Amino acid sequence: MTVWHKLRPYSMVAPAIIVFSVFFIYPIFYMIYLSMFDWNFVSPTKDFVGIQNFVDLLTEPEFRQVLTNTTMYTILTVTLSTGLSLLLALWLNRGSFFYGIVQGAIFSPHIISLVSISLLWSWLMDPEYGLLNWVIGLFGFEKLQWLSHPDTSLISLVIVAVWKGVGYNTLVFIAGLQSIPADIYEAASLDRSRPWTTFIKLTMPMLSPTIFFLVIINMIGSFQVFETIAIMTQGGPVNSTNTLVYYIYEYGFRFFKIGYASAAGVILLFIVGILTIIYFKLLSNRVHYR
Amino acid sequence: MLKKKLTAFTLAALMMTTLAGCGSGGSADSAGEGKAEAAASSKKIVIKYWYAYGDKIEEAKQHMVKTFNESQDKYQVVAEHQGNYGDLHAKVQAAFAAGNAPAVTDLEIASTGVFAHSGMLEELTPYAEKDKEQLKLDDFIPGLMGNAYVDDKLYGLPFMRSTPIMYKNVTMLKNAGLDPAGPKTWDELEEYSRVLKEKGKVGMTLPVDIWYYEALVAQSGGQMLSDDGKKAAFNEPAGVAPVEYWKKLSTEGLIKMPVGDEAGATAGKDWANQISAFKFGSTAGVAGSLEIANGNGFELQTAFMPANKDYGVPTGGCQLVMTSKSTPEEKKAAWEFIKWMTSKENTIYQHKHVGYLPTRTSAVESDELKEHFAQNPQFKVAVDQLEYARPRPMENAYPEVENILTDAIQKAIIDPKTTPQDALNQAAEKANKLLGK
Numbered sequence A: 001m002t003v004w005h006k007l008r009p010y011s012m013v014a015p016a017i018i019v020f021s022v023f024f025i026y027p028i029f030y031m032i033y034l035s036m037f038d039w040n041f042v043s044p045t046k047d048f049v050g051i052q053n054f055v056d057l058l059t060e061p062e063f064r065q066v067l068t069n070t071t072m073y074t075i076l077t078v079t080l081s082t083g084l085s086l087l088l089a090l091w092l093n094r095g096s097f098f099y100g101i102v103q104g105a106i107f108s109p110h111i112i113s114l115v116s117i118s119l120l121w122s123w124l125m126d127p128e129y130g131l132l133n134w135v136i137g138l139f140g141f142e143k144l145q146w147l148s149h150p151d152t153s154l155i156s157l158v159i160v161a162v163w164k165g166v167g168y169n170t171l172v173f174i175a176g177l178q179s180i181p182a183d184i185y186e187a188a189s190l191d192r193s194r195p196w197t198t199f200i201k202l203t204m205p206m207l208s209p210t211i212f213f214l215v216i217i218n219m220i221g222s223f224q225v226f227e228t229i230a231i232m233t234q235g236g237p238v239n240s241t242n243t244l245v246y247y248i249y250e251y252g253f254r255f256f257k258i259g260y261a262s263a264a265g266v267i268l269l270f271i272v273g274i275l276t277i278i279y280f281k282l283l284s285n286r287v288h289y290r
Numbered sequence B: 001m002l003k004k005k006l007t008a009f010t011l012a013a014l015m016m017t018t019l020a021g022c023g024s025g026g027s028a029d030s031a032g033e034g035k036a037e038a039a040a041s042s043k044k045i046v047i048k049y050w051y052a053y054g055d056k057i058e059e060a061k062q063h064m065v066k067t068f069n070e071s072q073d074k075y076q077v078v079a080e081h082q083g084n085y086g087d088l089h090a091k092v093q094a095a096f097a098a099g100n101a102p103a104v105t106d107l108e109i110a111s112t113g114v115f116a117h118s119g120m121l122e123e124l125t126p127y128a129e130k131d132k133e134q135l136k137l138d139d140f141i142p143g144l145m146g147n148a149y150v151d152d153k154l155y156g157l158p159f160m161r162s163t164p165i166m167y168k169n170v171t172m173l174k175n176a177g178l179d180p181a182g183p184k185t186w187d188e189l190e191e192y193s194r195v196l197k198e199k200g201k202v203g204m205t206l207p208v209d210i211w212y213y214e215a216l217v218a219q220s221g222g223q224m225l226s227d228d229g230k231k232a233a234f235n236e237p238a239g240v241a242p243v244e245y246w247k248k249l250s251t252e253g254l255i256k257m258p259v260g261d262e263a264g265a266t267a268g269k270d271w272a273n274q275i276s277a278f279k280f281g282s283t284a285g286v287a288g289s290l291e292i293a294n295g296n297g298f299e300l301q302t303a304f305m306p307a308n309k310d311y312g313v314p315t316g317g318c319q320l321v322m323t324s325k326s327t328p329e330e331k332k333a334a335w336e337f338i339k340w341m342t343s344k345e346n347t348i349y350q351h352k353h354v355g356y357l358p359t360r361t362s363a364v365e366s367d368e369l370k371e372h373f374a375q376n377p378q379f380k381v382a383v384d385q386l387e388y389a390r391p392r393p394m395e396n397a398y399p400e401v402e403n404i405l406t407d408a409i410q411k412a413i414i415d416p417k418t419t420p421q422d423a424l425n426q427a428a429e430k431a432n433k434l435l436g437k
Helices: A003-034 A052-059 A061-092 A097-111 A114-124 A131-138 A150-178 A182-190 A195-223 A227-232 A244-254 A258-284 B002-026 B030-040 B055-071 B085-097 B109-117 B125-130 B170-175 B186-198 B210-219 B237-251 B263-272 B283-296 B328-341 B344-353 B367-375 B377-388 B398-414 B420-435
Strands: B045-051 B075-081 B104-108 B156-162 B164-169 B202-205 B276-282 B300-303 B316-322
Touching: A003 A258, A052 A061, A052 A258, A061 A097, A061 A150, A061 A195, A061 A244, A097 A150, A114 A131, A114 A150, A114 A227, A150 A195, A150 A227, A182 A195, A195 A258, A227 A244, A244 A258, A244 B085, B045 B055, B045 B085, B045 B328, B055 B075, B055 B156, B055 B283, B055 B328, B055 B344, B075 B328, B085 B104, B085 B109, B104 B109, B104 B156, B104 B328, B109 B156, B109 B316, B109 B398, B156 B283, B156 B328, B164 B170, B164 B210, B164 B283, B164 B377, B186 B202, B186 B237, B186 B276, B202 B263, B210 B237, B210 B398, B237 B398, B237 B420, B263 B276, B276 B283, B283 B300, B283 B377, B300 B377, B316 B328, B344 B367, B367 B377, B398 B420
Parallel strands: B045 B075, B045 B104, B202 B276
Antiparallel strands: B104 B316, B156 B316, B164 B276, B164 B300
């Protein structure tokens, strides 16, 4: 045995480990470290403040609103997006040419850059010059303010997110539906099971791994929403669309309070961490696997 | 085997053409040209200059950089576009932290304090002292120097500076039977808007922009912060008056106050489409707005922002600053470049090309600009208005205070139950915590 033989496996995994450490592990620990300081990124001294940043964050009403916004956004996006996708998947799971076209059409937003989507929807939702209000006007209804009013801004962003995400979710659902063996359905139809019963007792349990996968993945994604907010609302009006990641960006790179922003980052890490743990727990316990 | 060789050959050929393509493509824009030239003559000191905004502003900046590079053979400036002021500041800060900052950058004036306090800026006092014959610091219009000093030290030179002015659609006013010389006061603006509303228009579409709010506070005889900058002053009567005025006018439908990210763009579009007769805007928009007015067939005049107790405006725009961690040679190059960019000739050029203020008294008094003003009076208004100009607050926490204020004012305007006084009191309470630190 030469030294090389011992080193060989390590050298093989080294690239992955190095990339992982430099770009994932180190930043996480550095963020946790920074969250205990008052620093503006460039001044030579960092002032140690302990948990003061966290105290400030949690007592700041604006931050509580940010958390509420993020949670509301996540709940709405995930329910609407997965619910709608499930319906679409059930409808589209037939495999003729027409359904293929529809499936392709609803999938296409997924491959478009979020920046383009945001710009497009900013125009669609423009209260004065947008297409949506023009259509609403044609039917004689009162114009909506969309992104320009605190009451409607968050739901407008949810609409964009659902439009963007529904195609991918549908695709995954269809894959899930198609992996359910046909013989079970044959058995069910021999037993004269009604369609609704078949769906509840058969399709749903067989599909549950897919559903949980999508719910958790969408939740994690929604908690990290940034692009649409940065481009379409910048957290406004009146803080109504400010979410966790945008808040972190704003404090880190506009107000140069890197410690405070890091503290908010730690909270995000904590939330996403919990979601991930739930995901794995549920996956190993509750969810039906064959 | 043959196939492999062929593939390799094709690849190599492809790479060659791509590289050649890059070479010729790159020299089309002057940034690429700068790099290529720099490589050719390695003796030149190359420095980076970062700037904000595109369109006419970018054209003017690129043009001045190009003439600087051609004017001498010691220094080469590579100019790079970095988005709006917010993007630019974030990038400069990140680049500085990474030890890779540009030697010279635009800096929005209200941010001079934060940048200077954190040690990112080179103090320019000794440079100005050494070169005082050539620089003529006294020649800069005093109203523009307020944001150049932090703690009595010089950190920047006025470059593309502005004040907000009022743009008027004179054709629309004449059609409505209104005197195109007005409105000169808040009350007149209200009356004009009332008449325009009867004609199915609005007086003005106005975004909640703290820059304009600063102007209205000044017009009411107040100030944003206390003299020592440790406390908010905008919840005093002079600060509440503008919000009450806006709330009243927008509730009655005399002016439109959209909120949200697109509000500024909406204001511009409403004005261009002749839905509103007035807009507030930076003097940087004069050249562009004249083009719009000509294209849409209406007459444009500019005017002072209407007065309450008196006229009053903040200044705005950017100055040129030098970052502190460059080498001595780079700093020398940076200083030469900053002097060039802020010279009399160049301030005249950028004023005529874009509409930003001429920054030097000698420029304002020059025959060239006198003639220009005679032909295009729209350009002169901002210069005259400088008499009423005041600097913007530069406290470290001010960018955050601006955010708080925007939210508070928007809330007061949208929500019938929130009074301007309550909204501003709450904002002041938050701001005091930040400013007191």
